[in-house]
Amino acid sequence: MIVRLFCPKCAYEASKHFDGFAEIEVPVPVSRLSDNGQYEVHCGKGHISAVVLDNVKFELLFEMGLNAMVDGYPREAVSSFASALERFYEFYWRVAMHHFGMPKEQIEKAWKPLSKLSERQIGAYSTVVTLLTKEAPSLLNPNKHVPFRNKVIHNGYVPTEEEAIAFGDTVKQLIDGDLDKLRQIAADSLESIYQELSPRDYEETPEGDDDSEIMGCVNILTAIDVRNPPKSDGKRFGSVNDQFQRIVEDRQPIRMQMLSEEEMKKRFPEKDCKKILRTGSS
Numbered sequence: 001m002i003v004r005l006f007c008p009k010c011a012y013e014a015s016k017h018f019d020g021f022a023e024i025e026v027p028v029p030v031s032r033l034s035d036n037g038q039y040e041v042h043c044g045k046g047h048i049s050a051v052v053l054d055n056v057k058f059e060l061l062f063e064m065g066l067n068a069m070v071d072g073y074p075r076e077a078v079s080s081f082a083s084a085l086e087r088f089y090e091f092y093w094r095v096a097m098h099h100f101g102m103p104k105e106q107i108e109k110a111w112k113p114l115s116k117l118s119e120r121q122i123g124a125y126s127t128v129v130t131l132l133t134k135e136a137p138s139l140l141n142p143n144k145h146v147p148f149r150n151k152v153i154h155n156g157y158v159p160t161e162e163e164a165i166a167f168g169d170t171v172k173q174l175i176d177g178d179l180d181k182l183r184q185i186a187a188d189s190l191e192s193i194y195q196e197l198s199p200r201d202y203e204e205t206p207e208g209d210d211d212s213e214i215m216g217c218v219n220i221l222t223a224i225d226v227r228n229p230p231k232s233d234g235k236r237f238g239s240v241n242d243q244f245q246r247i248v249e250d251r252q253p254i255r256m257q258m259l260s261e262e263e264m265k266k267r268f269p270e271k272d273c274k275k276i277l278r279t280g281s282s
Contacts, residue, residue: 001033001060001067002251005051007043008216033060037199041216051216054200058087058175059222065168066223066240070247074164078152081164081171084224085140086118088175089125092182095193096128099186104196133181138174145170168240175224183229194226 031039037053053060065080090111097107114120122139129137140146148167151157159167182190195202200217221228223236223243230236235246259267 001064002030003033003039003053003218003220004250004254005031005039005041005218006216007041007045007047007049008051008214009047009049010043010045011216012214033064049214049216051218052200054198054217054219055222056087056091056194056197056226058084058091059224059226060220061087062168062172062175062224063220063222066243066247069161069164069168069240070244074159074161075152075157077164078149078159078167081168082149082153085171085174086121088178089121091193091197092178093121093124093128094197095182095186095189096132098189098193099132129178132185138177140170140174165240172224172240176229179224179226179229190226 031041034053037055039051039053041047041049041051043049061080061084065077065084068074068077068080094107094111097110098104102110114124126137126139129135140149145167148159148163152159219227221236223230223240225236230238235249236243
C-alpha cells in the first residue's frame with residue numbers, strides 16, 4: 001500500500017502567498033506504509049522534513065486489504081482483513097475500559113498478558129461488548145468464516161477473488177456495526193483512545209516560527225473510519241467491491257488545497273482550526 005505524503009515546508013512556504021483559499025502545486029511524495037506511522041519526506045526542492053500519519057492500525061490494515069485486492073492478491077487481502085479485525089478487538093476493549101473509568105496504567109497492565117494470545121483477546125472483547133451494550137457480541141461465524149480464515153493464513157490456501165471480497169465484507173460489517181455503537185455509547189472514550197493509539201503526539205504543542213522544525217500530519221480517509229465514517233453519497237461508502245474505483249483514483253496525481261484560519265472556521269466551525277493549521281493536518 002502506498003500512502004500520500006506532502007512536504008510541510010513547501011506547504012508552509014506556499015501559505016505565505018495566498019489569502020483565504022487556494023489550490024496550489026505542492027510536491028506530494030509517496031511512501032510505503034510504515035508500522036510506526038512516521039516518515040521522512042524528501043521533496044523535489046531539497047527539503048527534508050517529518051510527516052506523521054494520524055490513523056489507528058485497524059483502519060490502515062483494512063485499507064491494505066483493499067489495495068491487495070486491487071493489485072490481484074486475494075490471499076494477502078484476507079490476511080489484512082483478519083488482522084484489521086484483531087486490532088479492532090483491542091481498540092474496542094481499550095475504549096470500553098476507558099469508558100468504565102480504568103486508568104491508562106491499569107489498562108496497559110491488563111492488556112499485557114493478552115497481547116500475544118488472540119483467543120484471549122476475543123474473550124476480552126466479547127466480555128466488554130456484553131458489559132457495554134448489554135448484548136452478545138457479533139463475531140465471525142465459527143463454522144464458516146473462522147475455518148476459511150485459518151485455511152488461508154495457516155494452510156496457505158489461495159482464495160478466489162469472490163471469497164476474499166465476501167470475507168472483507170463480513171469484517172467491514174462487524175467493525176462498522178461496533179463503531180456505530182461506540183459513537184453512541186462512549187464517544188469521548190472513543191476519541192481519547194484514538195488519540196492515544198495514533199502515531200501523532202496530541203500532547204505536543206508547536207512553539208515559535210522555526211521553519212526547520214515544521215512537522216506535517218496526514219489523516220487518510222479510509223473505508224473503515226473512526227472519526228469520519230463514510231457518507232452514503234461518498235466514494236468510501238459501500239461494500240469491498242465498491243471501494244476499488246476509489247483505490248485506483250487515489251493513486252493518481254492530486255493537487256493540494258490550503259485554507260486560511262478564517263476559511264477553516266467557515267467550513268469547519270466545530271474544529272480547533274488553530275491546532276489543525278499548526279500541525280499541517282489534512
